[in-house]
Amino acid sequence: MIVNKIIAFKTVLISGVAALLISSCAKQTAKVSDANPWKKMELIIKSIPQTQFPDKTFNIKDFGAVADGKTSNTIAFEKAIKACAGNGGGRVLVPNGKYLTGPIHLESNVNLHLEDNAEILFSINPKEYPMVHTSWEGTELMNYSPLIYARNKTNVAITGKGTLNGQADATNWWIWSGGKDYGWKKGIPSQNDPENREVLIEMAEKGIPVEERIFGEGRYLRPNFIEFFECNTVLVKDITVINAPFWILHPIKTNNIIIDGVTVNSHGPNNDGCDPEYSQNVLIKNCTFNTGDDCIAIKSGRDADGRRVAIPSKNIIVQNCKMIDGHGGVVMGSEISAGVNNVFVENCVMDSPNLDRAIRIKTNSKRGGVVEDVYVRNLEVGTVKECVLRVTMFYNVYGSQTGNFIPTVRNINLENITVKNGGKYGVWAEGYEESPVENITLKNVKIAKVGKPYLLKNVKNINFINTNANEKKVETIKN
Known part of the structure; x- marks a missing residue:
């Protein structure tokens, strides 16, 4: 009985300290300049309590x-x-x-x-x-x-x-x-x-x-x-x-989770490697994903159910992972109605003729949701089948996927990326006329071989900084 009380006290203490750290982190994070979001990531990592x-x-x-x-x-x-x-x-x-x-x-x-x-x-x-x-x-x-x-x-x-x-x-x-x-x-x-x-x-x-x-x-x-x-x-x-x-790994409404050094090798239908859903403060590091669907897919509920729960997934960090087969390396969606923000991906290797995309955001007007503040750096991409970055507000599977909930997607940043074979497009992005995809930046991105540098529809403010495709500089598009 005494031991149980001690453990209960320790559990409460851990949760209380974690809450204080998270509160402190939130206050510090608010002060961090948007010019250096990676400092925000470091504060999030420090706030996650250990088991x-x-x-x-x-x-x-x-x-x-x-x-x-x-x-x-x-x-x-x-x-x-x-x-x-x-x-x-x-x-x-x-x-x-x-x-x-x-x-x-x-x-x-x-x-x-x-x-x-x-x-x-x-x-x-x-x-x-x-x-x-x-x-x-x-x-x-x-x-x-x-x-x-x-x-x-x-x-x-x-x-x-x-x-x-x-x-x-x-x-x-x-x-x-x-x-x-x-x-x-x-x-x-x-x-x-x-x-x-x-x-x-x-x-x-x-x-x-x-x-x-x-x-x-x-x-x-x-x-x-x-x-x-x-x-x-x-x-x-x-x-x-x-x-x-x-x-495979599905933390739902779960906060403060570390997934470290895990190997996923499963090629069945819908065999997503890791699906954080309605979850916050998630650190995925040193993992290998070889999957029949998305390697990592960040979720936040489907349609009416996502809007009922209304908990965004946020503070999701992916570090030092290897993605082999899959529909996407790091993906947001498509069950994303409560939104996703503060996603950080760094120091990963993505390479397989059976890997469709490196980074993907997928939603539609039944899902809705806001996806914002996605930061990606230091990727080594060998081969992807379709594109390096794919953003769509018209994801359509299992029949009609249109409704009255127009999504918002903004602030997507890729930096220091090397790609041997980028597939059809470097960037393929499409939004609504009334809700364009906003603020995509590619900085120091080198794509050795790709069909076309980009395919864009209703995209506002896309910047190419020191970015090359097929050994040619990609110029920023003036809106």
Whole structure:
């Protein structure tokens, strides 16, 4: 009891100190000149609190776990996590070996730690995943539990050099996508059936409460892999994630999260590497993303649901990462209705003939939202298929995507970028006549080979400073 009170006090103290630091940082940030936004980034990093855990270990084998890759260890994980949390927190150890399990639900003050040769194999049986309050493509609902899930937790981590294996492939979760490349054939149920995805979107548009948006069995909406929902002070470090059913790292309404040294290698449908949503103070560093969709996609809710929640994603920092395959290296959107601001990307390598764009912003007049203050520097781009920077207010997928919520996109800055093969365009940007894309700056950008330097429609104030494409200087366009 005393130990629990001490940990509770420490947790409150950490949160209180973090709040003071964030408040102080906000005041300092306000004083930082827009001429040097990278100082703002440094203050944000300093404000993010670190996880801290007691030096106590709870080995899952002591709670009945069997490392044969066949025996279900769901109960062993549950017991170990509850014992750890109940005794003031610490480390839940996953020793070397293969462990089959259903979903893992984390608690405050728990560090789930995988030894180097430990592998957690997640069940592909949907019946093992209970319904929880979660989110699917930017819309909240009651659906299958994520494979690893924490809700309303503080001081929580997943660490170690082991592997999390979702075991998804074209015979199970991926087939639900309705994609022919992922095992689907005509007559097989999928998320695209009229009573599934579209019904969820309609419920949100009508304002139906989340607890009444009941999906799960028979609705074919795949679960996220790792989701921190309404959490604070989170660490994900060094793990490898493979074969995900859907989105991979999904902090939603979560503040103060560090994702460090993580490797994501998963090429399934909608296999985004990391999707911070309605989240603030997010540091993603030293990671490798090799994905079937966007490597990093910053979100803030879809359409009416995003406007209902109305929490922008902000203070998102990406450092020293490697992007291989994917639809985009660092992306904002398309579920972006509550807006995104203060995004910093630096010192990254992006290179693959299967990487479509380096930096991408995508929204439309159903999404709306304000995207502003995006700063990118020191990128080494080998090959991208389409373009280096893509900005569109006309993103259109899954049918009609037009409405009355005209987006705003402004203040996009790229500096010190080298590109070997930029694809079709260096910059491809398009806005509305009444809401043009505003204030794009490319400084010290060198694109050795590209189809055309730019393709622009309704863009206001785009500046090329010491920027070359195809060995020719790109001149600033006078509006």
